[in-house]
Amino acid sequence: MLEALQSPFFQRALLAGLLASVACGIVGTYVVVKRMASISGGLSHAAFGGVGLGYLLGINPMIGATVFALASGFGLGLAYRRLRSSLDTLIAMVWAVGMALGILFISLTPGYAPDLMSYLFGSILFVPVGYIWWVVFLDLIIILAVLLLHKNLQAVAFDQEFAEVMGVPVDAVLLVLLGLASLTVVTLIQVVGVILVIALLTIPAATAQQWAVNLRHMMIEAVLIGAFCTTSGLFLSYGLSDSYGINVPTGPLIILIAVALYGASSAIHAVVAKSPRG
Amino acid sequence: MPVEIESPVLEMRDVSLKLRRMPVLEGVNLELAQGDFLAIIGPNGGGKTVLLNVILGLLTPDSGEVKVFGMSPKRARGRVAYVPQYPRFDPTFPIRVIDVVLMGRLKRGLVGGGNPEEDCQRAHAALAEMGMADLADKQIGRLSGGQLQRVLIARALAVNAGFLILDEPTASLDPQIAGDLYARLKSSSKEMTVIVVSHDIWVISHHVKTIACMNRRLHYHQSKEITEEMVETTYGCPVDFMVHRHTHRVLEDHHEDGAGLEGVHDTEPGGPGGIQGKPDPEGESH
Ligand SMILES: Nc1ncnc2c1ncn2[C@@H]1O[C@H](COP(=O)(O)OP(=O)(O)O)[C@@H](O)[C@H]1O
Ligand SMILES: [Mg+2]
Numbered sequence: 001m002l003e004a005l006q007s008p009f010f011q012r013a014l015l016a017g018l019l020a021s022v023a024c025g026i027v028g029t030y031v032v033v034k035r036m037a038s039i040s041g042g043l044s045h046a047a048f049g050g051v052g053l054g055y056l057l058g059i060n061p062m063i064g065a066t067v068f069a070l071a072s073g074f075g076l077g078l079a080y081r082r083l084r085s086s087l088d089t090l091i092a093m094v095w096a097v098g099m100a101l102g103i104l105f106i107s108l109t110p111g112y113a114p115d116l117m118s119y120l121f122g123s124i125l126f127v128p129v130g131y132i133w134w135v136v137f138l139d140l141i142i143i144l145a146v147l148l149l150h151k152n153l154q155a156v157a158f159d160q161e162f163a164e165v166m167g168v169p170v171d172a173v174l175l176v177l178l179g180l181a182s183l184t185v186v187t188l189i190q191v192v193g194v195i196l197v198i199a200l201l202t203i204p205a206a207t208a209q210q211w212a213v214n215l216r217h218m219m220i221e222a223v224l225i226g227a228f229c230t231t232s233g234l235f236l237s238y239g240l241s242d243s244y245g246i247n248v249p250t251g252p253l254i255i256l257i258a259v260a261l262y263g264a265s266s267a268i269h270a271v272v273a274k275s276p277r278g
Numbered sequence: 279m280p281v282e283i284e285s286p287v288l289e290m291r292d293v294s295l296k297l298r299r300m301p302v303l304e305g306v307n308l309e310l311a312q313g314d315f316l317a318i319i320g321p322n323g324g325g326k327t328v329l330l331n332v333i334l335g336l337l338t339p340d341s342g343e344v345k346v347f348g349m350s351p352k353r354a355r356g357r358v359a360y361v362p363q364y365p366r367f368d369p370t371f372p373i374r375v376i377d378v379v380l381m382g383r384l385k386r387g388l389v390g391g392g393n394p395e396e397d398c399q400r401a402h403a404a405l406a407e408m409g410m411a412d413l414a415d416k417q418i419g420r421l422s423g424g425q426l427q428r429v430l431i432a433r434a435l436a437v438n439a440g441f442l443i444l445d446e447p448t449a450s451l452d453p454q455i456a457g458d459l460y461a462r463l464k465s466s467s468k469e470m471t472v473i474v475v476s477h478d479i480w481v482i483s484h485h486v487k488t489i490a491c492m493n494r495r496l497h498y499h500q501s502k503e504i505t506e507e508m509v510e511t512t513y514g515c516p517v518d519f520m521v522h523r524h525t526h527r528v529l530e531d532h533h534e535d536g537a538g539l540e541g542v543h544d545t546e547p548g549g550p551g552g553i554q555g556k557p558d559p560e561g562e563s564h
Pocket of ligand 1: 297298302320321322323324325326327328329
């Protein structure tokens with residue numbers, strides 16, 4: 001198993017997974033406590049529309065995905081406070097329209113769409129070197145944003161109305177949050193694919209929430225859990241292929257590991273919560 | 279007489295608002311000067327919370343004018359502190375009590391600012407005032423309803439604002455703590471203007487300067503007198519039932535207090551105006 005570490009492919013995938021876990025854990029924490037999970041699902045499916053457009057126009061599909069995700073993220077960010085009651089419907093529409101456009105654009109693309117499966121289901125084992133640099137860049141932006149804006153991000157996530165009364169520019173904070181969420185979602189598409197991004201973004205953070213006493217702890221725990229899931233998913237898929245000749249994509253394994261961890265954590269948490277303590 | 283140069287803390291002129299096509303506020307006029315301490319009473323659904331939201335700039339009226347410190351409510355943000363009627367947050371949110379109170383120290387602007395040492399000190403002082411000093415590091419989700427309400431009040435006190443708005447802040451508090459809170463607000467009402475929505479007429483009438491009744495319209499005569507007309511139009515029930523009983527309770531309380539009650543003894547039973555005027559020394563020495 002350890003000989004996997006000698007393969008440059010595997011090394012790169014491992015590094016990509018670890019770096020993506022940083023963005024995923026930090027942004028996932030805000031997404032989970034602000035109860036924006038469905039928005040993140042909408043964003044990843046909107047991004048698929050951009051992937052399709054990329055194919056159709058013959059440009060890098062990830063550029064199309066980024067544009068689509070950011071546009072929907074900002075749109076939902078502006079709608080967030082204005083359409084409280086119909087927000088759910090709007091998210092569902094963004095979700096479905098993104099998927100529909102993606103399929104339409106791809107079917108209009110002459111010839112066949114290479115790597116289509118990797119956008120749907122992820123392909124962390126085949127990430128290009130440029131991806132590593134992109135994730136480093138994204139992690140730095142996210143860390144910088146948190147250092148500068150954490151108080152306001154936390155306040156808006158915790159009690160938006162009170163933040164507003166205090167003079168916090170709630171719309172601007174929501175736009176920052178959704179902008180970061182859009183970029184993170186696009187980045188995670190490489191790891192687990194459009195369909196499973198919502199799971200990778202939220203499950204490690206939800207697991208961390210059960211134990212964390214504040215958002216900083218929750219972020220650190222979510223990053224570590226995400227790193228564990230991507231790493232063990234990679235080793236598992238490598239092992240299955242190497243020892244048994246079973247070739248499965250890594251993305252679903254990562255998600256199943258994350259879900260198993262969440263289940264175990266919930267069970268332990270339930271037992272601990274019942275036992276008396278100060 | 280000295281001439282008033284400062285703009286009033288709050289000015290509302292003919293403010294009306296419909297929500298879902300139902301009139302909720304109709305022709306509301308209200309003016310408060312620095313140091314005023316107003317209680318608003320009124321039936322459920324009478325529009326008290328909506329009125330406060332208009333003052334806070336969370337809702338925009340359909341017509342009329344609202345000025346806070348001479349500015350639009352949105353521009354006055356940061357100079358007004360607020361205790362909401364219900365906590366809006368998720369009890370599973372991982373956060374300690376002290377970090378919630380620290381939100382009362384948020385500054386305007388995207389990046390914020392402030393002096394961390396002073397913020398921390400003010401937050402702890404506000405918590406201590408609400409008798410919650412030893413719970414500073416507790417998770418917010420582990421508090422009882424009354425403790426949570428005290429945290430929300432502490433968060434507003436930490437703002438150190440010139441204008442404090444409290445929406446039924448004592449609904450789940452012990453009477454003792456509620457009384458202490460009102461006494462505290464009264465004692466700092468020289469620097470601070472306060473509006474409190476409350477149903478405990480007999481508790482607040484010890485402390486507030488004026489009382490208004492709210493039921494779509496605001497009935498307010500700049501006094502602590504609750505007239506029969508006010509009660510009948512706001513509650514639609516006999517005056518006897520509301521005012522006389524409460525006044526009676528107030529009088530009883532005064533007798534039990536037993537000190538410095540000059541104003542009270544010559545009050546006609548049933549003359550609610552009699553409870554106003556004289557400061558209550560018990561209230562201030564907590
Ligand atoms: N966001 C809203 N949308 C529609 N109607 C509302 C909204 N908020 C309050 N109302 C209505 O306005 C009226 C006054 O409510 P409120 O101010 O909460 O009363 P209260 O005096 O009990 O605080 C009620 O009839 C309520 O149904
Ligand atoms: Mg109310």
